[in-house]
Amino acid sequence: xxxxxxxxxxxxxxxxxxxxxxxxxxxxxxxxxxxxxxxxxxxxxxxxxxxxxxxxxxxxxxxxxxxxxxxxxxxxxxxxxxxxxxxxxxxxxxxxxxxxxxxxxxxxxxxxxxxxxxxxxxxxxxxxxxxxxxxxxxxxxxxxxxxxxxxxxxxxxxxxxxxxxxxxxxxxxxxxxxxxxxxxxxxxxxxxxxxxxxxxxxxxxxxxxxxxxxxxxxxxxxxxxxxxxxxxxxxxxxxxxxxxxxxxxxxxxxxxxxxxxxxxxxxxxxxxxxxxxxxxxxxxxxxxxxxxxxxx
Amino acid sequence: xxxxxxxxxxxxxxxxxxxxxxxxxxxxxxxxxxxxxxxxxxxxxxxxxxxxxxxxxxxxxxxxxxxxxxxxxxxxxxxxxxxxxxxxxxxxxxxxxxxxxxxxxxxxxxxxxxxxxxxxxxxxxxxxxxxxxxxxxxxxxxxxxxxxxxxxxxxxxxxxxxxxxxxxxxxxxxxxxxxxxxxxxxxxxxxxxxxxxxxxxxxxxxxxxxxxxxxxxxxxxxxxxxxxxxxxxxxxxxxxxxxxxxxxxxxxxxxxxxxxxxxxxxxxxxxxx
Numbered sequence: 317x318x319x320x321x322x323x324x325x326x327x328x329x330x331x332x333x334x335x336x337x338x339x340x341x342x343x344x345x346x347x348x349x350x351x352x353x354x355x356x357x358x359x360x361x362x363x364x365x366x367x368x369x370x371x372x373x374x375x376x377x378x379x380x381x382x383x384x385x386x387x388x389x390x391x392x393x394x395x396x397x398x399x400x401x402x403x404x405x406x407x408x409x410x411x412x413x414x415x416x417x418x419x420x421x422x423x424x425x426x427x428x429x430x431x432x433x434x435x436x437x438x439x440x441x442x443x444x445x446x447x448x449x450x451x452x453x454x455x456x457x458x459x460x461x462x463x464x465x466x467x468x469x470x471x472x473x474x475x476x477x478x479x480x481x482x483x484x485x486x487x488x489x490x491x492x493x494x495x496x497x498x499x500x501x502x503x504x505x506x507x508x509x510x511x512x513x514x515x516x517x518x519x520x521x522x523x524x525x526x527x528x529x530x531x532x533x534x535x536x537x538x539x540x541x542x543x544x545x546x547x548x549x550x551x552x553x554x555x556x557x558x559x560x561x562x563x564x565x566x567x568x569x570x571x572x573x574x575x576x577x578x579x580x581x582x583x584x585x586x587x588x589x590x591x592x593x594x595x596x597x598x599x600x601x602x603x604x605x606x607x608x609x610x611x612x
Numbered sequence: 613x614x615x616x617x618x619x620x621x622x623x624x625x626x627x628x629x630x631x632x633x634x635x636x637x638x639x640x641x642x643x644x645x646x647x648x649x650x651x652x653x654x655x656x657x658x659x660x661x662x663x664x665x666x667x668x669x670x671x672x673x674x675x676x677x678x679x680x681x682x683x684x685x686x687x688x689x690x691x692x693x694x695x696x697x698x699x700x701x702x703x704x705x706x707x708x709x710x711x712x713x714x715x716x717x718x719x720x721x722x723x724x725x726x727x728x729x730x731x732x733x734x735x736x737x738x739x740x741x742x743x744x745x746x747x748x749x750x751x752x753x754x755x756x757x758x759x760x761x762x763x764x765x766x767x768x769x770x771x772x773x774x775x776x777x778x779x780x781x782x783x784x785x786x787x788x789x790x791x792x793x794x795x796x797x798x799x800x801x802x803x804x805x806x807x808x809x810x811x812x813x814x815x816x817x818x819x820x821x822x823x824x825x826x827x828x829x830x831x832x833x834x835x836x837x838x839x840x841x842x843x844x845x846x847x848x849x850x851x852x853x854x855x856x857x858x859x860x861x862x863x864x865x866x867x868x869x870x871x872x873x874x875x876x877x878x879x880x881x882x883x884x885x
Contacts, residue, residue, distance in 0.1 A: 327789070328708035332716065335697040335760050339723060342757050346734035412625055417618060423629060428874055430632050432863040434818035434835045437856045441639045444849060450651025452638060490632055491878055498875045498885045536882050543725035550820050554839070568729040575733035576825055588730050599722055 354586035360579035374586035406492025439554030643853035665854035698763030706771035720761035746828030769881025770804025
């Protein structure tokens with residue numbers, strides 16, 4: 317029956333259609349909204365509608381009025397350093413878990429707790445611990461002679477961004493640890509035994525066998541974590557509000573400030589498009605270099 | 613393994629556990645401290661527990677109790693709304709050979725890792741235009757930008773594990789695709805559907821950007837509620853800790869229950885734990 321055949325061929329697309337349509341509506345509206353309004357002067361504090369056509373003014377203003385370049389630099393720095401620290405720290409813990417000593421199963425189950433917290437909650441937790449007067453961490457660090465800035469780590473321009481990265485690392489290293497541990501479990505023991513027979517040392521085995529075999533998992537983890545760090549908003553909001561000054565401002569926080577604090581919708585729209593372009597370039601570069609050979 | 617090595621490994625693991633669990637433990641203690649003792653140095657491990665922080669926030673005046681309800685409504689709503697869309701899409705991606713499958717999977721994941729703040733500000737304007745400003749609907753619908761792509765990925769990984777033979781056997785017995793889907797796939801993938809729902813619930817629960825921009829005072833969620841304590845009059849650490857501890861419990865319990873599925877859920881099904 318030709319009808320039935322056609323139906324069968326179209327069925328997967330019909331099944332995909334509802335979710336694709338809903339998602340397209342949910343993302344195309346904001347993108348179209350931002351594209352149109354990026355060419356208009358529109359501040360909600362001055363009126364409920366766009367005031368006048370302003371050409372490319374908003375795009376220029378993004379760089380002149382907001383610390384866009386600083387925010388971009390901070391965002392990339394946070395993304396690279398955070399992902400790097402979390403990957404290697406997590407890898408170390410995964411190797412410890414992989415010794416399968418007694419009690420490792422329980423520790424692995426408990427280790428994931430930081431990752432389950434809402435980033436806002438993690439932010440509060442460390443704001444309390446880092447409080448310059450009365451916080452436990454500055455107290456401990458001073459006790460061992462580590463210099464603590466008088467405004468606290470979150471209030472000092474040199475340490476604020478680094479502290480945000482550290483809190484994120486605290487929260488997400490367990491995620492790397494347990495996923496990389498799962499990756500270690502999936503490596504075929506025979507390959508390792510063969511390498512051992514050939515006389516490979518522990519380090520050699522790690523670099524030449526374990527790490528390359530973990531590559532697909534590692535590539536995936538690094539991509540999603542880098543992007544989540546790139547989007548950092550909750551932690552920044554709670555820990556430093558982008559300060560002091562603009563020392564820890566990220567692109568997401570910059571958008572929030574202009575859009576939902578200053579209500580400068582036109583300028584926010586222009587910035588939205590700049591961020592969308594930057595994100596697309598990063599994701600596509602990554603997919604191109606890392607995922608060429610992998611199929612889902 | 614030599615005892616010397618074992619001791620070294622346990623010592624390192626102990627440091628790791630203290631580093632990752634210590635801060636949570638310390639924050640939970642804060643919720644039970646009297647506000648006047650929040651900053652006592654040197655830190656006191658043993659003290660008279662004080663329940664007033666929970667009383668103030670959840671009982672009398674209990675400003676945070678409605679936020680707990682809002683969190684439940686928004687997270688449950690977002691989870692339930694995403695399921696039918698995700699089930700259909702995951703079934704299609706799991707069971708059919710089609711052109712562009714890889715592209716569609718990548719498209720879903722690109723939504724998951726896109727910066728949500730980019731969408732939130734236009735939604736903020738849109739919701740007030742269509743009269744949804746501050747409503748639960750506004751949050752539940754917009755959270756689908758994360759809930760649907762996540763559920764599609766995770767559900768597909770579970771459906772891939774249901775053997776095709778069983779479904780084919782049902783077709784031979786005269787059942788249509790839909791009947792086979794209901795009678796074979798749904799029951800066999802049920803654990804996966806439950807796991808997926810629990811993860812979607814947690815991610816919606818922990819989300820702050822959407823409720824921060826789209827809720828009003830009476831519909832705001834618990835994690836956003838904690839932020840409101842950052843008043844200009846001073847920081848009430850006891851209240852913050854009490855609400856934050858209540859907000860962190862459901863995700864913690866769900867993750868402990870999910871056990872061996874945690875790896876799979878956190879990697880959207882890409883890594884089987």
